Structure formats: structure tokens, C-alpha cells
Amino acid sequence: MEIQWYPGHMTKAKRQMQEDLKLIDLIIELIDARAPESSRNPDIRHMGEGKARLIILNKADLADERVNREWKQFYTGQGAQVLAADSRKKTDLKQVQALVQEACREKIARDARRGIKNRPVRAMVAGIPNVGKSTFINSVAGRASAKTGNKPGVTKGKQWIHLGRGLDLLDTPGILWPKFDDPEAGVRLALIGSVKDELLNAAELSLRLIGFLREAYPQVLAGRYHLEETGNDVRILEQIARNRNCLAGGGEISYDKASAILLDEFRKGVLGRISLERPAGGETFSPESGADAENIGKQGGGN
Numbered sequence: 671m672e673i674q675w676y677p678g679h680m681t682k683a684k685r686q687m688q689e690d691l692k693l694i695d696l697i698i699e700l701i702d703a704r705a706p707e708s709s710r711n712p713d714i715r716h717m718g719e720g721k722a723r724l725i726i727l728n729k730a731d732l733a734d735e736r737v738n739r740e741w742k743q744f745y746t747g748q749g750a751q752v753l754a755a756d757s758r759k760k761t762d763l764k765q766v767q768a769l770v771q772e773a774c775r776e777k778i779a780r781d782a783r784r785g786i787k788n789r790p791v792r793a794m795v796a797g798i799p800n801v802g803k804s805t806f807i808n809s810v811a812g813r814a815s816a817k818t819g820n821k822p823g824v825t826k827g828k829q830w831i832h833l834g835r836g837l838d839l840l841d842t843p844g845i846l847w848p849k850f851d852d853p854e855a856g857v858r859l860a861l862i863g864s865v866k867d868e869l870l871n872a873a874e875l876s877l878r879l880i881g882f883l884r885e886a887y888p889q890v891l892a893g894r895y896h897l898e899e900t901g902n903d904v905r906i907l908e909q910i911a912r913n914r915n916c917l918a919g920g921g922e923i924s925y926d927k928a929s930a931i932l933l934d935e936f937r938k939g940v941l942g943r944i945s946l947e948r949p950a951g952g953e954t955f956s957p958e959s960g961a962d963a964e965n966i967g968k969q970g971g972g973n
């Protein structure tokens with residue numbers, strides 16, 4: 671599957687972020703809990719070297735809870751502070767301040783040795799388009815301070831948000847584009863809605879989702895769409911189309927309409943909490959969980 675990226679925007683955003691990084695102590699890196707490694711930007715690692723890091727496994731409410739725990743363990747093992755959250759809920763973000771202090775312990779101690787007291791930690795929220803940066807900033811700041819939208823690329827403007835509890839947040843999130851090299855990562859990003867829909871073939875994408883779900887979450891499709899036959903991806907899409915009355919102009923089945931329904935329901939979590947990838951070496955699932963861990967796209971071993 672070929673995905674069109676935006677090199678112009680990307681270069682500009684990256685340059686901007688390099689400038690902003692000089693101003694901050696901590697990177698709050700938002701990644702999508704459903705596909706954490708695919709939704710990470712490799713540059714952010716190098717650009718943010720030497721900075722403390724808090725990783726937010728965002729949209730955790732849409733991802734498999736067990737897999738969320740595995741990712742939390744995985745990134746904690748890499749030395750980051752980690753929080754799995756639904757950023758739309760302030761209660762999910764209560765721990766942010768404590769985790770920020772923990773992530774910046776060295777800086778705070780260094781300040782103390784130099785006799786600097788109560789200098790707030792300055793942080794920047796960074797992540798790929800549509801991962802939830804504005805939503806996170808709004809919730810953590812407790813007011814509608816950053817514009818949110820459900821299409822990638824809506825964040826504009828720049829200012830600091832003083833949270834008054836030892837934390838200043840740069841109001842302009844660093845937008846970085848995800849990985850380019852791995853086509854499978856591209857498919858996961860398309861599935862979670864981080865790549866503009868117009869750029870993708872919905873039917874092809876939905877067939878990839880069906881193939882994945884059949885193996886990793888075998889009960890999900892049959893339960894939701896009352897399938898009679900589950901042995902073939904195209905047949906499944908056809909049944910979804912029939913059951914949902916998806917017809918094209920001439921009365922024939924519309925695979926595009928059925929695909930749009932399937933993708934939309936997956937993205938909204940209507941199909942349940944589903945993780946598209948899990949860290950290598952994670953625990954195996956019990957059969958009751960409904961997910962076969964061996965079949966969830968394994969990632970992250972190389973970091």
C-alpha cells in the first residue's frame with residue numbers, strides 16, 4: 671500500500687521543533703496506544719536526546735488493556751516515565767504532574783545544587799498528527815487552550831501555558847511525521863486514522879483489518895456483523911455490505927461503503943478495545959481474552 675506523505679510540512683515542523691527543544695527540559699511524547707511503535711517518530715528520539723521524557727500511551731481507552739500494560743512495561747524498561755490515558759478525561763491525567771517531577775528529578779536536583787529554587791519544568795508535547803496533542807493539552811491545562819479537531823494537522827499558533835504547579839507547557843505541540851520505511855506501520859497508521867483517508871484505498875485497508883482481526887481477535891467481526899462465514903476476507907466484507915445494506919447506484923454491493931463503516935467502527939472503538947501491535951517478548955494471552963497474542967503485530971524489539 672502506497673501512502674503519500676508531506677515532506678514540505680515535515681521539514682518545517684522538524685526545524686520548528688529543533689528550535690523549541692532548546693527551550694524545554696522535558697518532552698511529553700504522545701503515541702497511540704493501539705500502535706505505539708508505528709505512531710512514534712524516530713527523529714524525536716535523536717532530537718530529544720538528553721531531555722527527560724514522559725510517554726503518554728494515548729487513546730488507551732481504544733486499545734487492549736493487557737497490551738497497554740505490556741507497552742507500559744516496555745517503555746519503562748527504556749528509562750521513560752509512562753502513562754496510559756484517555757486524554758479526554760482529566761482524571762486519567764491526574765498523575766501527569768507527579769510523573770513530570772519524577773522524569774525531571776535530575777534537573778530539579780541540579781537546580782537545587784545551583785541554588786535555583788522553584789524554577790518550573792518546561793515541557794513540550796510532541797507527537798504525530800491526530801494522536802491527541804491538543805486534547806491532552808486542554809485536559810491537563812484545565813481549559814480549552816488548544817484547538818482540537820478530528821482531522822490530522824489542525825494545530826496552529828504558539829504560546830506557553832503556565833500550569834502553576836511547577837510545570838510550564840509549550841502550547842504549540844511538536845508535530846512530527848511517523849515512520850516512513852515500514853509499509854506495515856503505514857497500514858496501522860492508516861487504520862488508526864493518522865493518515866488522511868483520501869490518500870488511501872478504503873477497501874484494501876479494510877481487508878487488511880479483517881485479515882488482522884480474524885487472526886488476533888477472532889470473535890470480534892462475527893459478533894458485530896452477524897457473519898455466517900468467516901473463512902475469507904473478501905467474503906466477510908461482502909457479508910458486512912449485505913447486512914448493512916451497502917449498495918451502489920446499480921443495486922450491486924458497495925465494498926467502499928462497507929469498508930467505510932468497518933473502518934469508522936474500528937476507529938471509534940465500537941468493535942471493542944483492539945491493539946494492532948504489541949512489544950516483542952510480551953506475555954501470551956489466555957484464550958478467554960479473545961486475543962491471540964502471537965498474531966498481534968510484534969514491534970519494538972529493536973529499540
Ligand SMILES: Nc1nc2c(ncn2[C@@H]2O[C@H](COP(=O)(O)OP(=O)(O)OP(=O)(O)O)[C@@H](O)[C@H]2O)c(=O)[nH]1
Nearest residue numbers: 729756757800801802803804805819822823824825
Ligand atoms: N478515544 C479517544 N479519543 C481521543 C483521545 N485523545 C484525543 N482523542 C480524539 O482524537 C482526535 C484528535 O485529537 P487532537 O487533540 O485534535 O489531536 P492532535 O494531535 O492535536 O492533532 P493535530 O492538530 O492534527 O496534530 C479528536 O477527535 C479527539 O477527541 C483519547 O485519549 N481517546
